[in-house]
Amino acid sequence: MTPLRTLLAAALTLLAVAPAVAETDVKFALDWKFEGPSAPYFVALDKGYYKAEGLNVTIDSGPGSVAGIARVAAGTYPIGFFDINSLMKFRDQNPDKAVKAVLMVYDEPPFSIVTLKKTGIAKPKDLEGKTLGAPAPDGAFAQWKAFVKENGIDADKVKIENVGFPVREPMLAAGQVDAITGFSFSSFFNLRQKGVPAEDIVVMLMSKYGLVLYGNAIMVNPDYAKAHPEVVKGFVKATIKGIIETARDPKAAIASVMKRNETADEAIELARLEMALRDNIVTAWVKANGVGDVDPARLAKSIDQVAVTYDFKAKPTAADIFTGEYLPPAAERKL
Structure with missing residues (x-):
């Protein structure tokens, strides 16, 4: 065998035994059960959007849109999907746990x-x-x-x-x-x-009927976000793709939910998803501005409305609660 052939053979052998590039494991907590509105995350999983960002995402059900925030704060789940209004109160009660929303999903809450x-x-x-x-x-x-x-x-x-x-x-x-x-x-x-x-x-x-509140958002553990900003960016980017894909074809998207919840009624879960898309996710504002961001003035006003129901020790600003730093460019977020 010539020296060149020997080198080529050695190179091929190395390629054959070289391990694949390791994906980053990410535990993601939903607010509730595997139902129609959870389709975007499973679509992102099944379509390989998370994998394309180098992420191996595990999706678990949750205890509700309020209680699950503590899971993110503790780092049990570095990323979760919970109510942003409850986040305002949680941070006020736990000022050392600066959990922050990074992607708005329910532009209008249910x-x-x-x-x-x-x-x-x-x-x-x-x-x-x-x-x-x-x-x-x-x-x-x-x-x-x-x-x-x-x-x-x-x-x-x-x-x-x-x-x-x-x-x-x-x-x-x-x-x-x-x-x-x-x-x-x-x-x-x-x-x-x-x-x-x-x-x-x-x-x-x-x-x-008068409430300008936002709803559930993707939120992250602050220490995790600081240590792994590219992971958060990749998760947000892939999730937005899943939301856009779900909005374009809800009937196809619901199949990703049914794979994980075989006892559910597919017709009901599709109708549930379509209601969430119509009333909460694909709003007029989102159609005009893209998926995932917020209007800071509206978010500030929503904090004022939360103050009607809750006595803040230290009232937060919109920037304390939400950051758009992990969002992809607006052009990539258009429906």
């Missing part, structure tokens, strides 16, 4: 009051004299005082009953409460699964 036509509740003031079922840790119920203020409701005339998440919709369906707080796309379809006809369900989105 916070809602859900009721049935038979109750006669058609507008916020109609809640007076009624019983409202609300889980104490519910992200929607956390906005109750601001909702009351914006709509001139006499809160003393509304009976609040603390109910568990699992029994919230069954109690409404059974007439044990007159209305409930919850995420629109959760409560609506939970009622449908209980046999309540769609035309009998009334959903009042708080965003349509």
